[in-house]
Amino acid sequence: MTTGGWITMILSVGFVVSIFGWSLGKVLFGKEPSEKLHSLDSIDTGDVNGDNGD
Amino acid sequence: MTNALVKEAWGSRLGVILAVAGSAVGLGNFLRFPGLAARYGSGAFMIAYFISLLVLGISICWAEWTLGRYAGQKGYHSSPGIFHALIRHPAGKFIGVLGVIIPVVIYMYYVYIEAWVAGYAYYFLFTDKLSLGSDVAAYKEFWLHYIGAHQNGFLLADGGQVIWFLLGVFILNYVIIYRGLARGIEFFCRWAMPALILLALVVLVRVLTLGTPDPALPDQNLLNGLGFMWNPGNVGEQLRNPELWLAAAGQIFFSLSVGFGVIITYASYLTDRDDIVLSGLTASSANEFCEVALGGMITVPAAFVFLGAAGLAGQGTFGLGFQVLPLVFSKMPVGWLFGGMFFFLLFLAAITSSLSMLQPGIAFMEEGLGLNRKQAVALLGLLTSIGCLFVVYFSKDIKALDTLDFWVGTVCIFLMATAIILYFGWVMGIERGWQEAHKGAEIRIPGFFRIVMRYLSPLYLITIFALFVLFNVFGWNPGTGQFKPSSYVSDLVGAHPNDVARLSVGFILVIITFFLVLIAQAGKRWNRRAAAQAAGGKS
Numbered sequence: 001m002t003t004g005g006w007i008t009m010i011l012s013v014g015f016v017v018s019i020f021g022w023s024l025g026k027v028l029f030g031k032e033p034s035e036k037l038h039s040l041d042s043i044d045t046g047d048v049n050g051d052n053g054d
Numbered sequence: 055m056t057n058a059l060v061k062e063a064w065g066s067r068l069g070v071i072l073a074v075a076g077s078a079v080g081l082g083n084f085l086r087f088p089g090l091a092a093r094y095g096s097g098a099f100m101i102a103y104f105i106s107l108l109v110l111g112i113s114i115c116w117a118e119w120t121l122g123r124y125a126g127q128k129g130y131h132s133s134p135g136i137f138h139a140l141i142r143h144p145a146g147k148f149i150g151v152l153g154v155i156i157p158v159v160i161y162m163y164y165v166y167i168e169a170w171v172a173g174y175a176y177y178f179l180f181t182d183k184l185s186l187g188s189d190v191a192a193y194k195e196f197w198l199h200y201i202g203a204h205q206n207g208f209l210l211a212d213g214g215q216v217i218w219f220l221l222g223v224f225i226l227n228y229v230i231i232y233r234g235l236a237r238g239i240e241f242f243c244r245w246a247m248p249a250l251i252l253l254a255l256v257v258l259v260r261v262l263t264l265g266t267p268d269p270a271l272p273d274q275n276l277l278n279g280l281g282f283m284w285n286p287g288n289v290g291e292q293l294r295n296p297e298l299w300l301a302a303a304g305q306i307f308f309s310l311s312v313g314f315g316v317i318i319t320y321a322s323y324l325t326d327r328d329d330i331v332l333s334g335l336t337a338s339s340a341n342e343f344c345e346v347a348l349g350g351m352i353t354v355p356a357a358f359v360f361l362g363a364a365g366l367a368g369q370g371t372f373g374l375g376f377q378v379l380p381l382v383f384s385k386m387p388v389g390w391l392f393g394g395m396f397f398f399l400l401f402l403a404a405i406t407s408s409l410s411m412l413q414p415g416i417a418f419m420e421e422g423l424g425l426n427r428k429q430a431v432a433l434l435g436l437l438t439s440i441g442c443l444f445v446v447y448f449s450k451d452i453k454a455l456d457t458l459d460f461w462v463g464t465v466c467i468f469l470m471a472t473a474i475i476l477y478f479g480w481v482m483g484i485e486r487g488w489q490e491a492h493k494g495a496e497i498r499i500p501g502f503f504r505i506v507m508r509y510l511s512p513l514y515l516i517t518i519f520a521l522f523v524l525f526n527v528f529g530w531n532p533g534t535g536q537f538k539p540s541s542y543v544s545d546l547v548g549a550h551p552n553d554v555a556r557l558s559v560g561f562i563l564v565i566i567t568f569f570l571v572l573i574a575q576a577g578k579r580w581n582r583r584a585a586a587q588a589a590g591g592k593s
Contacts, residue, residue: 020347
């Protein structure tokens with residue numbers, strides 16, 4: 001593995017790890033809580049039974 | 055239209071991010087990307103790749119999230135409905151046909167590939183069927199026989215084992231999708247995506263600790279394997295190769311699932327309070343993490359360590375995945391476990407993608423035809439079953455699969471993405487689009503993306519599409535300047551046409567016509583609803 005290979009690998013992997021870590025951190029620990037809307041069980045999609053008509 | 059029409063919703067921000075990331079992360083992250091990077095010299099390739107990520111990937115992604123949510127707030131969740139809301143012209147909704155047929159048709163063959171992967175995971179974990187010795191030819195022959203590539207109708211006539219895997223994954227997809235957006239797709243992706251990453255990390259640790267497995271072949275060691283993947287060649291010269299740019303842009307484009315009709319549908323279930331800038335960035339970066347940090351570190355280095363450079367020469371995505379890697383795992387200590395884990399993670403990557411391909415079709419049938427979810431699932435199930443049987447029956451040389459993938463899974467996606475970015479930058483207008491994108495946003499898109507999304511993205515996309523047509527349709531040879539139509543064209547109109555290719559294109563046209571008729575009916579329904587609401591508003 002050449003020096004250029006190390007640089008390419010570290011920059012490429014480092015970039016995607018950094019941006020993924022940063023954005024995931026924002027989602028999980030940012031101002032807006034990730035579970036802000038409602039729990040799964042509380043959602044009535046309204047289209048499983050009955051008509052979807054208007 | 056009012057929000058009262060919105061009947062489905064995501065359960066959480068993390069859930070929608072995982073669902074979109076699951077849609078994007080697929081086999082290409084672990085099989086196609088590493089092969090391309092190694093082939094084109096990773097230094098130059100990664101430069102083109104990251105430029106494409108900024109200009110094409112993330113830009114169109116944000117545009118798609120924005121347009122989807124904007125139209126969703128008007129009560130539309132299917133691609134035809136979304137374009138009906140966006141383009142106030144009777145023809146507008148017909149542009150949206152692309153956002154339905156792309157995922158529906160891709161599902162027809164993608165679920166078949168998903169079955170291959172599921173079968174390989176099962177074979178590694180519970181049988182010794184993939185202990186085929188040290189000759190890659192044995193693995194190739196096994197795979198060709200397994201998928202029925204030797205003759206049409208073989209799998210259905212002789213009941214090949216892959217059919218049972220296909221039946222299993224097909225039913226599993228529909229069971230999950232039937233449960234709905236939050237209870238089905240989101241619930242599944244919430245455990246499947248972390249599990250996928252965890253499995254990949256375990257396999258990665260195994261690969262990074264391989265050292266020099268065969269002391270008789272000291273050059274085949276991990277460092278040289280990483281070097282084979284990451285060593286840059288002559289960067290300046292390689293960057294002048296248009297095929298490298300086409301490959302890098304194409305990888306970004308298809309990897310992120312932009313222009314599929316999936317993101318625009320998923321985003322339509324969000325509200326103005328949701329942060330689509332951060333969600334889009336997180337979902338895209340999750341895909342990049344899986345592709346570069348996991349896929350780029352696992353596949354090629356592992357194959358090099360056991361087979362050397364010669365073992366990787368000339369292998370495409372399927373060759374690498376279903377011929378080279380099974381041989382690699384068979385040579386690895388405890389390879390049955392790591393092979394099983396690797397193919398199971400590929401299965402998770404595949405099923406989170408195939409699930410996303412069903413929701414656009416269901417959304418259209420619900421809001422366009424007035425079906426409930428059970429009816430929509432049944433109708434889409436019937437339609438995709440017919441298409442899947444078509445692909446499975448015409449399995450010789452995977453001609454039907456390849457033809458559908460080229461014309462729908464590539465050409466139509468380019469057209470859809472072009473429509474989205476042009477609408478965002480030029481019809482909605484960059485300032486209005488900018489405002490829409492930032493509603494509820496915790497982070498801001500850097501200002502220079504105004505120029506990128508208005509000018510560079512469409513220009514770059516159209517240039518790449520032109521290059522794609524030149525190389526892959528007209529068969530342009532930049533060295534000689536001559537043109538020789540590719541097999542995708544000569545199979546249809548050449549002196550020796552291929553019947554299966556012609557049937558496949560005919561099948562695509564039938565599907566498009568079918569959905570255009572349904573969209574015309576849906577348009578009447580939407581107009582009646584708008585008229586009724588307008589009348590109600592006046593009274």
